[in-house]
Amino acid sequence: MNTRRSFLHRALTFGAAALSVPTLVGAESSQDFSASRSAGHSEKSRRRPAGLPVPVVTPDILSLGHAMDGSVKVFHLVAEPVKQQVAPDKVLDLWGFNGSAPGPTIQANQGDRVRIVVDNHLPEPTSMHWHGFEIPNNMDGGPPVSQEPIKPGGRFIYEFTLLQEGTYFYHSHMAMQEMMGMLGGFIMHPKQPYRPVVDKDFLIALQEYAVLPSNVVPNSMNMEFNWLVINGKAGPAITPLVVRLGDRVRIRMINLGMDHHPIHLHGHTFQVTGTEGGRIPETAWIPGNTVLVGVAQARDVEFVANNPGSWMLHCHLPHHMMNQMSSNVGLLTRTGTAAGISIENAMGMFTGEPGVPTADDYGPSLGRGMGVGSTSDQPRSNGPLSPRSNSQEMQHLPGMDMSMRSGDIAPNANSVPGFPQDAFMEGPMMAIDDMVAKPQNSGLPAGWSGFMQGMMTFLRVLTPDEYDEVMRRVERGEKPQMPDMPGMKMDSLPNMKPRM
Numbered sequence: 443m444n445t446r447r448s449f450l451h452r453a454l455t456f457g458a459a460a461l462s463v464p465t466l467v468g469a470e471s472s473q474d475f476s477a478s479r480s481a482g483h484s485e486k487s488r489r490r491p492a493g494l495p496v497p498v499v500t501p502d503i504l505s506l507g508h509a510m511d512g513s514v515k516v517f518h519l520v521a522e523p524v525k526q527q528v529a530p531d532k533v534l535d536l537w538g539f540n541g542s543a544p545g546p547t548i549q550a551n552q553g554d555r556v557r558i559v560v561d562n563h564l565p566e567p568t569s570m571h572w573h574g575f576e577i578p579n580n581m582d583g584g585p586p587v588s589q590e591p592i593k594p595g596g597r598f599i600y601e602f603t604l605l606q607e608g609t610y611f612y613h614s615h616m617a618m619q620e621m622m623g624m625l626g627g628f629i630m631h632p633k634q635p636y637r638p639v640v641d642k643d644f645l646i647a648l649q650e651y652a653v654l655p656s657n658v659v660p661n662s663m664n665m666e667f668n669w670l671v672i673n674g675k676a677g678p679a680i681t682p683l684v685v686r687l688g689d690r691v692r693i694r695m696i697n698l699g700m701d702h703h704p705i706h707l708h709g710h711t712f713q714v715t716g717t718e719g720g721r722i723p724e725t726a727w728i729p730g731n732t733v734l735v736g737v738a739q740a741r742d743v744e745f746v747a748n749n750p751g752s753w754m755l756h757c758h759l760p761h762h763m764m765n766q767m768s769s770n771v772g773l774l775t776r777t778g779t780a781a782g783i784s785i786e787n788a789m790g791m792f793t794g795e796p797g798v799p800t801a802d803d804y805g806p807s808l809g810r811g812m813g814v815g816s817t818s819d820q821p822r823s824n825g826p827l828s829p830r831s832n833s834q835e836m837q838h839l840p841g842m843d844m845s846m847r848s849g850d851i852a853p854n855a856n857s858v859p860g861f862p863q864d865a866f867m868e869g870p871m872m873a874i875d876d877m878v879a880k881p882q883n884s885g886l887p888a889g890w891s892g893f894m895q896g897m898m899t900f901l902r903v904l905t906p907d908e909y910d911e912v913m914r915r916v917e918r919g920e921k922p923q924m925p926d927m928p929g930m931k932m933d934s935l936p937n938m939k940p941r942m
């Protein structure tokens with residue numbers, strides 16, 4: 443069970459057992475940010491005493507509670523295999539922390555002394571790196587210099603003082619473990635709140651996985667990423683960021699993967715106000731609507747949500763707005779085209795005659811193969827596309843309405859070069875509104891989910907009445923909250939089963 447309650451229980455149990463009877467937080471001096479786990483900011487956050495920062499909300503991911511040992515804030519992270527539900531019908535076997543990938547967000551204040559107990563429940567050694575932290579060398583988590591790797595079943599206790607402020611993160615320092623999901627946010631709230639203060643403060647973590655068709659374990663060596671996730675969910679399963687019209691909003695972004703992500707926000711102009719190095723002086727803020735979040739970087743943007751409506755927020759790389767695309771499965775609509783040259787041949791790494799990866803002998807191909815099993819890739823052909831044949835062939839997911847609507851394909855479509863494209867990644871046939879329904883996406887037009895794939899969600903700027911209604915429904919827990927149940931299987935989410 444990976445609920446917050448069980449985690450808090452675990453944290454408390456751990457605290458009582460391993461430390462000198464720390465007390466649970468609650469006093470202002472040891473502000474606990476873990477209540478900010480929900481996908482929205484409640485009214486309580488608007489009534490916070492002056493001087494206390496607005497808690498950062500990481501939609502779909504918990505914030506980590508802590509215990510106090512004297513004046514030290516004690517956090518507990520367990521590096522472990524997790525079942526991460528990235529979409530209603532897709533649970534991946536990832537590696538993460540405390541039941542999710544990314545792991546829970548840690549929030550503390552500049553100047554805090556923190557102790558982070560890291561238990562390794564992985565089948566191999568690991569270590570925790572505190573990315574960008576100005577801390578003693580022996581706390582840096584980079585074997586072999588600063589420490590020995592933490593062996594399976596082992597524990598390492600990190601302790602340091604937070605000298606900085608801003609958006610940071612923690613991650614395994616083993617490269618392949620990073621590609622299995624081992625990342626988590628670490629917010630250092632400033633001693634003096636940033637000005638102007640924000641009403642909403644969000645964190646989104648950008649990650650990517652390459653998963654063979656019909657598989658659930660990422661290939662951590664493959665570079666053909668087909669699951670692009672925000673906070674461990676792929677669109678349309680990502681919980682939208684919900685704000686009230688007129689709110690000042692901060693969105694913090696962190697990226698740990700193989701790709702840089704140009705994150706684009708519709709309908710607003712933001713200022714880039716922070717990097718992985720903390721706050722940028724206001725005189726150096728940069729206006730924009732797209733910010734490139736490079737690998738290993740953090741970017742904060744701020745804006746006033748003064749434009750009502752549901753606005754897309756997404757990575758603008760076209761292939762990062764897709765789910766489960768693959769070169770060797772599904773509808774490949776061109777005749778006689780090789781469907782994924784094997785990685786051995788296409789990259790010329792191990793075999794191939796002649797030994798030139800880009801020679802004509804190897805192309806054209808719809809992308810590289812997916813590695814394991816790719817040698818069985820076969821050319822596929824579907825012939826010309828017609829509304830009827832397409833409708834039949836797209837019905838490959840049980841219970842989902844994959845049919846094209848009349849008028850979706852022009853009468854002369856097959857005479858237009860470029861048609862049909864290699865895959866359909868958006869449109870009515872991709873819609874799964876019911877399966878991802880939750881208060882935060884209520885009220886969107888029917889079929890909305892068919893256009894929200896991959897690293898893509900909404901910023902929803904609602905009128906005060908609309909906003910209050912959504913927050914009431916969130917607090918009542920009206921719908922299954924995928925965000926609060928990382929790792930849950932579909933069987934236990936009855937309302938998220940495909941329509942039958």
Ligand SMILES: [Cu+2]
Pocket residue numbers: 701702703704757758759762897
């Ligand atoms: Cu991207």
